[in-house]
Amino acid sequence: MRRFRRLRAAPGAPPVGADALRGPAAPVWLLDLDNTLHDAMTVVFPRINRAMTEYVARWLELAHEEADALRGHYWRRYGATLTGLVRHHGVDPHHFLRETHPFPDLERIVRRDRRLAHALRRLPGRRIVVTNAPMHYAARVVRALGIAAHIEAIVSIETMSFAGQLQPKPSRPMLRRLVARLRVPAARCVLVEDSVANLAGAHRVGLRTVLVTGISHRSHHPSRRTRAGPARRVGVQVQSVAHLPRKALRSATITR
Ligand SMILES: [Mg+2]
Numbered sequence: 288m289r290r291f292r293r294l295r296a297a298p299g300a301p302p303v304g305a306d307a308l309r310g311p312a313a314p315v316w317l318l319d320l321d322n323t324l325h326d327a328m329t330v331v332f333p334r335i336n337r338a339m340t341e342y343v344a345r346w347l348e349l350a351h352e353e354a355d356a357l358r359g360h361y362w363r364r365y366g367a368t369l370t371g372l373v374r375h376h377g378v379d380p381h382h383f384l385r386e387t388h389p390f391p392d393l394e395r396i397v398r399r400d401r402r403l404a405h406a407l408r409r410l411p412g413r414r415i416v417v418t419n420a421p422m423h424y425a426a427r428v429v430r431a432l433g434i435a436a437h438i439e440a441i442v443s444i445e446t447m448s449f450a451g452q453l454q455p456k457p458s459r460p461m462l463r464r465l466v467a468r469l470r471v472p473a474a475r476c477v478l479v480e481d482s483v484a485n486l487a488g489a490h491r492v493g494l495r496t497v498l499v500t501g502i503s504h505r506s507h508h509p510s511r512r513t514r515a516g517p518a519r520r521v522g523v524q525v526q527s528v529a530h531l532p533r534k535a536l537r538s539a540t541i542t543r
Pocket residue numbers: 319320321322323480481482
């Protein structure tokens with residue numbers, strides 16, 4: 288990890304909460320962005336996917352269908368399409384990230400969310416956004432949601448490179464370096480995510496895990512929905528981050 292971009296300092300005193308959640312032993316919340324803090328399913332992801340497919344088609348001179356399949360393949364294999372493009376095709380990551388997040392109207396798509404802001408304010412401890420998205424996009428989403436005052440820093444994909452290689456979530460070396468950089472034991476960090484694969488990686492590094500199901504899992508049939516439990520490496524499950532403060536105060540999985 289080389290740099291965290293600071294937005295604004297989080298308010299000093301933690302709000303109401305159990306003693307276990309206060310003071311120096313308070314948790315460090317590592318919050319995923321897309322489909323965890325806001326709905327990226329409806330407009331954002333389809334537009335990014337389209338832009339990425341067009342980029343891949345142009346760069347590698349592939350037909351649209353082939354480019355789309357390759358984009359999906361790299362996303363599933365590496366957790367980010369960009370990783371595959373850099374590793375196998377020498378794509379310039381900065382150019383790619385600029386070209387594939389075309390959102391002049393982002394503030395119209397991502398709306399201020401008072402319930403989310405309220406929940407984050409009540410969440411005791413440090414709150415850091417950790418996203419496989421680029422910084423220019425993540426910072427705008429955080430501001431558009433109206434939560435910048437409650438977020439200490441954003442860790443974006445640009446800061447997830449090591450030895451010349453991009454290592455986005457669920458990279459375990461990246462998560463270990465992130466925890467070391469935060470100067471807290473891994474067990475004090477809680478990754479809050481909609482991606483089960485990312486939570487599994489975090490669990491193996493010793494982080495606590497919270498699965499957020501309300502956005503990207505809502506279309507799953509009940510029998511296919513993930514449930515919290517040791518087999519899934521998911522400690523706690525919530526439908527929405529808005530429910531997290533109450534759950535955090537009650538759950539021994541988080542407060543232990
Ligand atoms: Mg996500």
